[in-house]
Amino acid sequence: xxxxxxxxxxxxxxxxxxxxxxxxxxxxxxxxxxxxxxxxxxxxxxxxxxxxxxxxxxxxxxxxxxxxxxxxxxxxxxxxxxxxxxxxxxxxxxxxxxxxxxxxxxxxxxxxxxxxxxxxxxxxxxxxxxxxxxxxxxxxxxxxxxx
Numbered sequence: 001x002x003x004x005x006x007x008x009x010x011x012x013x014x015x016x017x018x019x020x021x022x023x024x025x026x027x028x029x030x031x032x033x034x035x036x037x038x039x040x041x042x043x044x045x046x047x048x049x050x051x052x053x054x055x056x057x058x059x060x061x062x063x064x065x066x067x068x069x070x071x072x073x074x075x076x077x078x079x080x081x082x083x084x085x086x087x088x089x090x091x092x093x094x095x096x097x098x099x100x101x102x103x104x105x106x107x108x109x110x111x112x113x114x115x116x117x118x119x120x121x122x123x124x125x126x127x128x129x130x131x132x133x134x135x136x137x138x139x140x141x142x143x144x145x146x147x
Contacts, residue, residue, distance in 0.1 A: 001057055003095055005102040008052035008064065010044060015061040016052065019085040027118025050082065053102055055095045062090040065099045072112070079103075079113040084124065096127070 008016060020035045042049045055063035063086040072078045081103075086095050115128050 001093060003093070003098050004056045005053055005098050006056065008043070008054045012052075012054050012061050012064075013039060013044070015054070016043075016064060016066070019064055020083065023083050023085055026124075027121050053099050055086070055099055057090065057095075062087045063095045063099055065103055067103065069110075075112045077110060079107055079110045081113060081115045084127075100131070 017036045017039065043052065050066055050068040052064055052066045054061050064083070065081060066083040067079055067081045070078050070080055084096070084099070113133075115124075115133060118124075
């Protein structure tokens with residue numbers, strides 16, 4: 001099985017939308033994001049708001065990591081991993097490790113990576129902890145829609 005890692009292109013659009021919906025369901029999101037409506041303006045444009053790595057096997061997308069950056073005054077630039085997804089039938093084949101390796105290669109200067117996951121997404125919490133991630137019990141994250 002030959003796994004190829006690349007930046008997402010237009011041929012990956014439907015897979016990214018599908019993966020986003022699965023992630024929303026796993027995380028018990030009360031409302032679905034509008035990722036599908038905004039993907040062209042936010043990613044397939046001249047100034048993308050995020051980056052995305054895709055894993056392919058025989059030309060078929062089977063995994064992805066969607067990420068962006070923000071600045072945290074005490075740590076500098078932070079890599080924000082918004083979503084990670086591997087098709088269930090392709091899990092435990094090293095795809096996730098290859099995606100992470102490529103992410104690290106392309107972000108050597110970044111010292112901190114930050115993640116978020118649903119409270120009941122125990123699988124992702126286990127993966128994050130396996131990679132040395134620590135839950136921040138002294139911070140709470142909030143969001144507000146700005147209209």
